[in-house]
Amino acid sequence: MPPLLELRHVTKTFSRGLINRQRTVAVEDFSFAVNTDPASITAVVGESGSGKTTLARLLLGVITPTAGAVLYKGRDLRTLTPEERHTFRREVQVIFQDPFDVYNPFYKIDHVLEVPIEKFGLAHSQKEKRALAEQALQTVGLRPEETLGRYPHQFSGGQRQRIMVARALLLKPKLIIADEPASMIDASSRATVLANLRQLNQDFGISFIYITHDLTTAYQISQNIVVLYAGSVTEVGDVEMVVNQPRHPYTQLLIGSIPLPDPTRHWNPDGQTVQTTAAQPWHGGCKFADRCPHVMPKCQSTPPPLYRTDPRRFTTCYLHEAAPVASDADALAVFAASTPTV
Amino acid sequence: MTAATNHNSTAAVLQVRDLRVYYHTTRGSVKAVDGISFSLNPGERLGLVGESGSGKSTIALTLMRLLKPPARIEGGEILLDAKNLATLPDDQVRLLRLASIALIAQGAMNSLNPVIRVQDQLMDGFADHAVQLSKAERTARVRELLERVGLKPEVAWMYPHELSGGMKQRVVIAIAISLRPKVIVADEPTSALDVVVQMQVMETLRKAQQEIGAAVILIGHDMGLMAQFVDRLGVMYAGKLMEISPVGEIFANPLHPYSALLIASLPSLTSKSQLQGIPGLPPSLLNRQGGCPFYARCPKAMEVCQTEEPPLREIHPQRWVACHLY
Numbered sequence: 002m003p004p005l006l007e008l009r010h011v012t013k014t015f016s017r018g019l020i021n022r023q024r025t026v027a028v029e030d031f032s033f034a035v036n037t038d039p040a041s042i043t044a045v046v047g048e049s050g051s052g053k054t055t056l057a058r059l060l061l062g063v064i065t066p067t068a069g070a071v072l073y074k075g076r077d078l079r080t081l082t083p084e085e086r087h088t089f090r091r092e093v094q095v096i097f098q099d100p101f102d103v104y105n106p107f108y109k110i111d112h113v114l115e116v117p118i119e120k121f122g123l124a125h126s127q128k129e130k131r132a133l134a135e136q137a138l139q140t141v142g143l144r145p146e147e148t149l150g151r152y153p154h155q156f157s158g159g160q161r162q163r164i165m166v167a168r169a170l171l172l173k174p175k176l177i178i179a180d181e182p183a184s185m186i187d188a189s190s191r192a193t194v195l196a197n198l199r200q201l202n203q204d205f206g207i208s209f210i211y212i213t214h215d216l217t218t219a220y221q222i223s224q225n226i227v228v229l230y231a232g233s234v235t236e237v238g239d240v241e242m243v244v245n246q247p248r249h250p251y252t253q254l255l256i257g258s259i260p261l262p263d264p265t266r267h268w269n270p271d272g273q274t275v276q277t278t279a280a281q282p283w284h285g286g287c288k289f290a291d292r293c294p295h296v297m298p299k300c301q302s303t304p305p306p307l308y309r310t311d312p313r314r315f316t317t318c319y320l321h322e323a324a325p326v327a328s329d330a331d332a333l334a335v336f337a338a339s340t341p342t343v
Numbered sequence: 344m345t346a347a348t349n350h351n352s353t354a355a356v357l358q359v360r361d362l363r364v365y366y367h368t369t370r371g372s373v374k375a376v377d378g379i380s381f382s383l384n385p386g387e388r389l390g391l392v393g394e395s396g397s398g399k400s401t402i403a404l405t406l407m408r409l410l411k412p413p414a415r416i417e418g419g420e421i422l423l424d425a426k427n428l429a430t431l432p433d434d435q436v437r438l439l440r441l442a443s444i445a446l447i448a449q450g451a452m453n454s455l456n457p458v459i460r461v462q463d464q465l466m467d468g469f470a471d472h473a474v475q476l477s478k479a480e481r482t483a484r485v486r487e488l489l490e491r492v493g494l495k496p497e498v499a500w501m502y503p504h505e506l507s508g509g510m511k512q513r514v515v516i517a518i519a520i521s522l523r524p525k526v527i528v529a530d531e532p533t534s535a536l537d538v539v540v541q542m543q544v545m546e547t548l549r550k551a552q553q554e555i556g557a558a559v560i561l562i563g564h565d566m567g568l569m570a571q572f573v574d575r576l577g578v579m580y581a582g583k584l585m586e587i588s589p590v591g592e593i594f595a596n597p598l599h600p601y602s603a604l605l606i607a608s609l610p611s612l613t614s615k616s617q618l619q620g621i622p623g624l625p626p627s628l629l630n631r632q633g634g635c636p637f638y639a640r641c642p643k644a645m646e647v648c649q650t651e652e653p654p655l656r657e658i659h660p661q662r663w664v665a666c667h668l669y
Contacts, residue, residue, distance in 0.1 A: 048538070125491040158395070187564065188609065189604065189608050192619055194620075196617070216538075216612065217610045218610050221611075221618060222618075254539055258538040259538055259567065260542070262566045262570045264590045265572055268425070
């Protein structure tokens with residue numbers, strides 16, 4: 002059976018300007034598959050401008066790729082019939098970053114939950130509708146009697162985000178794409194939202210693509226991880242391997258820069274030596290070459306292929322060119338196998 | 344607890360005593376800062392950590408005297424250089440700003456003027472504080488300031504749009520240290536930056552601060568950043584300080600149940616664990632009545648917590664906590 006959702010050599014560029022058209026490559030030659038059997042959580046980690054939100058929009062079919070294809074159960078998203086598209090919309094749901102921005106302040110929370118119920122014909126009576134909404138709210142740990150009938154401004158960021166999760170849940174999706182679901186809420190509620198996602202994955206078999214800039218939460222909830230830098234993959238694979246023994250210099254820099262909540266372990270001062278500069282024109286080689294402490298001449302000219310350094314880990318870096326170059330099938334296979342979570 | 348200071352030194356560069364700042368709304372007063380006391384030693388890095396709505400940014404604005412109505416200082420003292428900033432007339436506060444106490448605001452990199460070159464923005468403070476410099480001295484000062492924050496001299500002639508976010512934030516730090524203030528208030532200085540750049544900017548701030556001997560108050564929500572940067576940490580909740588202690592001790596042995604739960608809720612990068620949030624919500628700051636503000640969410644709450652507000656007391660040397668457990 003083909004994977005639920007697959008990106009095959011997808012490139013997305015944005016153009017701007019009329020006379021001197023400038024092209025920005027948001028995602029470049031990216032391949033990726035989401036297998037929903039068994040359900041998995043895949044984290045996509047990158048800094049601002051790494052193309053992670055573009056990736057989410059591609060997966061949702063909101064934008065179409067410049068090159069390559071997005072496949073839903075093996076079919077190109079662009080060629081789906083209206084009925085298939087309806088199923089796709091039901092099976093693939095999204096949770097957005099800003100829990101303060103997604104609600105219409107004039108509607109009660111009930112409305113947010115009722116719209117998908119009506120649109121997808123999930124209930125046959127008012128009573129059934131209400132029961133569905135209550136059940137979804139309970140699943141994310143909210144008390145329906147305290148939630149329904151109220152307006153968005155009466156909830157905290159964490160509660161609003163959990164209502165968004167409840168809304169996505171109503172449709173019993175196979176996959177939820179969560180774009181920074183926990184970055185705008187306070188630490189004390191962030192853990193609750195993440196615990197919710199983890200529980201839904203385990204209890205209901207819902208897969209997640211967890212898109213974030215925060216490597217720590219990504220590590221906590223995912224089995225597989227994709228690290229992006231400027232629209233290209235730097236490292237892909239088993240989250241324990243990538244986080245505990247990063248192979249790509251960028252992943253190493255990223256992990257070394259995380260402010261650990263532990264005063265006895267100082268962050269990596271080596272990172273200080275890496276110069277940050279305003280965006281340079283890209284020279285066609287490895288995108289990280291300008292900042293890389295291990296840069297070699299060939300990094301400047303030809304982008305490195307994906308090397309399979311371990312059975313379940315790949316990296317695009319010439320430092321590992323002794324490892325075999327990964328085939329397309331290899332790279333997709335890594336997402337199929339799933340390691341057990343805690 | 345009017346006279347509470349958080350350590351015994353009399354040489355503190357800044358002392359805040361029982362500070363109260365309320366926002367007066369039509370529905371009543373929001374007690375954003377409600378009886379905060381702390382002191383700051385010369386050259387010390389103090390962190391104030393809190394979730395949204397805990398009053399931490401209001402403190403930053405109050406220390407700079409940049410509050411706007413409906414916010415008003417209701418009481419307390421802010422002693423800087425033997426002057427009480429809380430009551431000082433505006434024209435005198437203006438002389439102290441930047442010269443004695445400087446602010447690095449949230450998203451400060453967007454506060455640079457897009458049509459003025461970096462060097463002219465750096466020199467603004469000198470002009471405003473009537474520092475007379477010759478052309479050669481100006482060039483030398485700009486070069487020195489840029490060097491201190493790790494920027495090349497060419498940056499002086501650039502416009503903000505030519506700089507990356509991290510570089511802009513370094514320029515803002517250069518402006519903040521230009522008159523060698525005794526206190527730098529940094530309100531979420533890196534919240535808009537990526538982690539790699541965040542580390543570089545924070546290390547730049549640390550180096551600059553140490554070189555000029557300024558004390559820093561770092562205000563933020565990121566416990567990780569606090570652990571990496573500050574010497575002493577104050578944990579805020581609902582407009583009050585719950586605990587203020589040396590940072591190593593707070594992480595090793597948090598005294599207040601809120602600090603303990605907050606630290607326990609932080610995800611780790613070394614082992615997968617149960618993700619445990621703090622159930623419940625912070626109380627409304629509108630017309631709040633007595634008792635401990637954390638009472639409703641506290642796993643160790645006692646009867647007395649509901650009615651009596653615990654004062655901030657020093658229960659071990661250097662360790663201040665506002666909790667009836669001690």
